[in-house]
Amino acid sequence: MSNTQNNKKITAKGRETKDKIFRTAVELFSKNGFYGVSIRDITSAINIKESSLYHHYLSKEDLINDIYFYFAENIDATRLTDAQIDSILAEHDGHSLLQKCLQEFRGVMEQPLMAMAWRIISMQQYRDDKAFEILSIDFHRMRIKYYENIFRTLVKRRIIKALDPKLLAFEYFYTLIGMLTEYNVLKFLKRKTQVMENLMNEHIEFFWNKIKNS
């Protein structure tokens, strides 16, 4: 979190205001981009003065860093634990596991604040090294490692063919993330997303049929 308040007593009212600022910033940044939103836009939306914002955040940059932090912190929540994976495999097949994974993932990524934060970081990745870092390392790389782990388990148990788990993870994830990105942009534009939803399910289906041990 931002260090603005390191030497200040934090009151309930203060926390509430800071929270309002945060949520409003996420909303506006995700809609109009970091550079398309002014401090005035944010403060006037919640009826405080610009100067009040600077009591809670050092700068506009401090504010967006807080959003990055929020995203990075919550991205971890999208993972099934080893125990959960085991219990799914005990009752269902690998195909169900992949579906369950996507469900879990989408459950977190489509929470409004996370979806907006994701969008903000995606926009910022081109201008802000910190955003690119979080997106490519904390998000993509970690996520690929997670899938690698899952595929390794599936190979070990001979549920799927003896393919390189790392390569499988890359193949599987990049397709999914490409589709999910387009899906999210469509959702923001309030257009139909059914095509993309179907594609994602077909992707899992297709991928599964290519790798399963039959």
Add this chain to the structure above:
Amino acid sequence: MSNTQNNKKITAKGRETKDKIFRTAVELFSKNGFYGVSIRDITSAINIKESSLYHHYLSKEDLINDIYFYFAENIDATRLTDAQIDSILAEHDGHSLLQKCLQEFRGVMEQPLMAMAWRIISMQQYRDDKAFEILSIDFHRMRIKYYENIFRTLVKRRIIKALDPKLLAFEYFYTLIGMLTEYNVLKFLKRKTQVMENLMNEHIEFFWNKIKNS
């Protein structure tokens, strides 16, 4: 192109200046984003005055629209013709065809102006409907149709298994574009891209092995 000059005689000097403006804008926008670059930044980089720019472009928006247009126009050049496809298949196998396709594609997309324009449109897709439209329709959808066509040919000639060409195209393309996007960001940050290059080749290899008729 922009309509600024509809009723004006275009001299060689004018064309040259407009071209300088265009190329400088592409360079700066791709580095610092549309909102991170001012008209002043562009004109001072080529030693003309702001007012001179407005002789060639109606507005900053007119300028970026010209860049969109440039991208959309040149994206078509990345396609192998049916004749070229035939001749490749006559001498080599489907695997070579996929490699050749990627080569052709990268050859166009990595030309400096195109790479920068692509980056600009990618950034703008979140803020500008026109950019999203070009990226998702003119680029992604058309490209997928192109691959669909190739896979259909391969299926017809029994070079690959009898799978749905459209699905194959989606699978193939989304992975590639995800990797290529990350590859391009890395290149802009002047970081190592070898990992991504290897991944792209492994992707083709992996995909090919999954679909070929053996």
Add this chain to the structure above:
DNA sequence: GTCTATAGGAGGATAGAC
């Protein structure tokens, strides 16, 4: 913790001379 007031600069764009 929030306010009023204001500093101080950068932005897009235009009028009109040459």
Add this chain to the structure above:
DNA sequence: GTCTATCCTCCTATAGAC
């Protein structure tokens, strides 16, 4: 086709009263 000069708006951020 390019210049000088200028307009006016919007921006981030701060000082200091309450």
